Amino acid sequence: MMFKISYKLFENENVEGNELNGADGYFQFEIDNETYGIFITEEIDDFSVSVYWWMYYLLEAVLILKTERYVLISDIEKPSIWIELKKEKDVVGISKVSADKPKGSGAIETKKMPNLMYQYWKEKRVTYEDLKKEVIDKTKLYVEELRILNNENNKYILSLKRLILEIEK
Numbered sequence: 001m002m003f004k005i006s007y008k009l010f011e012n013e014n015v016e017g018n019e020l021n022g023a024d025g026y027f028q029f030e031i032d033n034e035t036y037g038i039f040i041t042e043e044i045d046d047f048s049v050s051v052y053w054w055m056y057y058l059l060e061a062v063l064i065l066k067t068e069r070y071v072l073i074s075d076i077e078k079p080s081i082w083i084e085l086k087k088e089k090d091v092v093g094i095s096k097v098s099a100d101k102p103k104g105s106g107a108i109e110t111k112k113m114p115n116l117m118y119q120y121w122k123e124k125r126v127t128y129e130d131l132k133k134e135v136i137d138k139t140k141l142y143v144e145e146l147r148i149l150n151n152e153n154n155k156y157i158l159s160l161k162r163l164i165l166e167i168e169k
Contacts, residue, residue: 003126004030005138006039007051020156021149023052031124058135059163072109093123
């Protein structure tokens, strides 16, 4: 039972005002023998995604799983792909699923989609504690990198820190 996050942020000198330098890059997670996302050594913008939002949504999912048993994270880059997290006791089953995104649905949902299909991989298992530790540890590293590139009072950095504190309570 292993869950591992890999990311690489891209610097962007053209960031204005309170935007976030380092928001985009590569993001991938690995569970058992499956991976989701992309992580390559060269920096090719065509393949970049929002590292920030992946970290944010994973933190949010971990926080929700403290008290609830079901979370869907929408892949904002792909119209019908979701990452499903189901918690049973202290184990989380993670699946890559497809479902149409209903009008008005958010990036994080706590109800199963009506037309959800398991056409990829299903219920790769990790303990909740291992998932939580990896998400928090990698987000803390990411926050440190962001603090070097941005003002540490940047609202995006503060949002990540707030979620970490909320989970660690």
